[in-house]
Amino acid sequence: xxxxxxxxxxxxxxxxxxxxxxxxxxxxxxxxxxxxxxxxxxxxxxxxxxxxxxxxxxxxxxxxxxxxxxxxxxxxxxxxxxxxxxxxxxxxxxxxxxxxxxxxxxxxxxxxxxxxxxxxxxxxxxxxxxxxxxxxxxxxxxxxxxxxxxxxxxxxxxxxxxxxxxxxxxxxxxxxxxxxxxxxxxxxxxxxxxxxxxxxxxxxxxxxxxxxxxxxxxxx
Numbered sequence: 001x002x003x004x005x006x007x008x009x010x011x012x013x014x015x016x017x018x019x020x021x022x023x024x025x026x027x028x029x030x031x032x033x034x035x036x037x038x039x040x041x042x043x044x045x046x047x048x049x050x051x052x053x054x055x056x057x058x059x060x061x062x063x064x065x066x067x068x069x070x071x072x073x074x075x076x077x078x079x080x081x082x083x084x085x086x087x088x089x090x091x092x093x094x095x096x097x098x099x100x101x102x103x104x105x106x107x108x109x110x111x112x113x114x115x116x117x118x119x120x121x122x123x124x125x126x127x128x129x130x131x132x133x134x135x136x137x138x139x140x141x142x143x144x145x146x147x148x149x150x151x152x153x154x155x156x157x158x159x160x161x162x163x164x165x166x167x168x169x170x171x172x173x174x175x176x177x178x179x180x181x182x183x184x185x186x187x188x189x190x191x192x193x194x195x196x197x198x199x200x201x202x203x204x205x206x207x208x209x210x211x212x213x214x215x216x217x218x219x220x
Contacts, residue, residue, distance in 0.1 A: 004019065004020055008101055009172055009174050013108070015109075017086040021098050023092070028096055036070075040065070040066055043062045043065040044058060057136050060132075061132075061136050063193060063197070064147075064150075068127070068129030070126075071122050071129060072130075075121055077093040078107060079115060100186070103172075103179060103183040105172045105174075117160050121157050125154060128150045135147075144204045145205065148198055150194075151201070155194050158194075
């Protein structure tokens with residue numbers, strides 16, 4: 001079964017059984033933004049019940065809740081649904097990936113590097129991000145180390161994602177619009193925010209080690 005012609009690049013990409021989107025772009029993006037806003041809002045409100053949690057940490061909890069659920073639900077669906085482009089049920093998550101593939105057709109083509117990066121992200125970084133929410137709320141000693149580790153994982157995964165596309169010709173977007181809005185824009189947050197959090201955590205860890213070293217010196 002050949003299916004209908006797909007909109008992806010390159011045009012000679014073979015996707016037998018392809019089924020076009022049932023939902024419009026505005027509906028897909030709108031639902032995602034509303035769901036994200038709901039997660040962030042609930043996290044912000046619930047974290048505000050504790051006076052011990054600073055505003056900075058509350059913002060960090062919002063980020064980790066958002067990114068953790070994105071990794072687990074959105075990217076997890078992609079990893080374990082290799083034929084999402086054949087979906088005929090208008091399943092929302094399948095619709096998301098059909099739409100996003102217009103910015104990077106490697107998702108529809110099941111590119112090995114892309115599936116590997118997304119698989120590790122969903123299975124490891126997703127749960128670790130949610131653990132970071134708990135660690136910050138509970139004031140756990142491992143909070144900064146955990147956040148730093150997850151940030152490095154996100155930065156590494158994003159670097160591999162962009163570099164492999166570049167080395168393969170960077171010709172996977174349907175149009176300049178989809179390239180800059182989906183491929184560049186949608187992934188920019190996972191470059192800028194993890195970098196800022198990683199730098200903050202590095203300073204906190206170094207400061208803690210320095211204080212510990214000074215205490216040991218005084219006790220000698």
